[in-house]
Amino acid sequence: MRVLLVEDEQPLAGYVAVGLRKHGFAVDVAFDGRSALDKCELTAYDVVVLDRDLPVLHGDSVCRWLAQDGTARILMLTASGTVEDRVGGLSLGADDYLGKPFAFSELVARVRALARRSTPARPPVLRHADVVLDPARRAAERAGRLLSLTPKEFGVLEELLAAGGDVVSAETLLEKVWDEHADPFTNAIRITIGTLRRKLGDPPPIETVTGAGYRMIP
Numbered sequence: 001m002r003v004l005l006v007e008d009e010q011p012l013a014g015y016v017a018v019g020l021r022k023h024g025f026a027v028d029v030a031f032d033g034r035s036a037l038d039k040c041e042l043t044a045y046d047v048v049v050l051d052r053d054l055p056v057l058h059g060d061s062v063c064r065w066l067a068q069d070g071t072a073r074i075l076m077l078t079a080s081g082t083v084e085d086r087v088g089g090l091s092l093g094a095d096d097y098l099g100k101p102f103a104f105s106e107l108v109a110r111v112r113a114l115a116r117r118s119t120p121a122r123p124p125v126l127r128h129a130d131v132v133l134d135p136a137r138r139a140a141e142r143a144g145r146l147l148s149l150t151p152k153e154f155g156v157l158e159e160l161l162a163a164g165g166d167v168v169s170a171e172t173l174l175e176k177v178w179d180e181h182a183d184p185f186t187n188a189i190r191i192t193i194g195t196l197r198r199k200l201g202d203p204p205p206i207e208t209v210t211g212a213g214y215r216m217i218p
Helices: 010-022 033-042 059-069 083-091 104-116 151-162 170-177 188-200
Strands: 002-006 026-030 047-050 073-078 096-099 126-128 131-134 139-142 206-209 213-216
Touching: 002 010, 002 033, 002 170, 010 026, 010 104, 026 033, 033 047, 033 059, 047 059, 047 104, 059 073, 073 083, 073 104, 083 096, 096 104, 126 151, 131 151, 151 170, 151 188, 151 213, 170 188, 170 213, 188 206
Parallel strands: 002 026, 002 047, 047 073, 073 096
Antiparallel strands: 126 131, 131 139, 206 213
16 A cells, blocks of 8 residues: 655654554655655555645645545645644545644554545455455454464555455556565565465465466456
């Protein structure tokens, strides 16, 4: 799941980005509004966590553009927390609004809730045959056996399950599970799929579709 964090206070941005990554999100960071729009033109984000008071281009302008584009859910994260401010932010097109200071657990829950409302919408728990994944609890199991997965393995499995048996390309997995610093020529996808298959056990539930990508075996 790919998230863009737009926050000009760099220490806070670093803290939030690290925390979101620990919860399995692939996170890119922008420190001003113009950079945020540049990144959004290159990458399809599931959720944009957007500070309102940004340099170069104000967060309100960024929000309007993102709302018009309609590809990402917007969570405004700002110190302006009055009722009027919240109403104003939502009127600009934000999907949710969280004031500073905030509880990190609430931020994670709100980001996940927004991601579930993406197109197509995702159910809170993903299932395919005997494989079950609960993103909120960070838990995955097969036939009742709890799986010990790395964040990348968990993210890849989540994307494959969300696809409902459709093929997911390696490029899509790299975009959704890794971040902007990932090498597009890396073999990380192949390695992660291999370790994930071993942990899932037999019979293998993940199929390689030559020249196209991967899918859960129907």
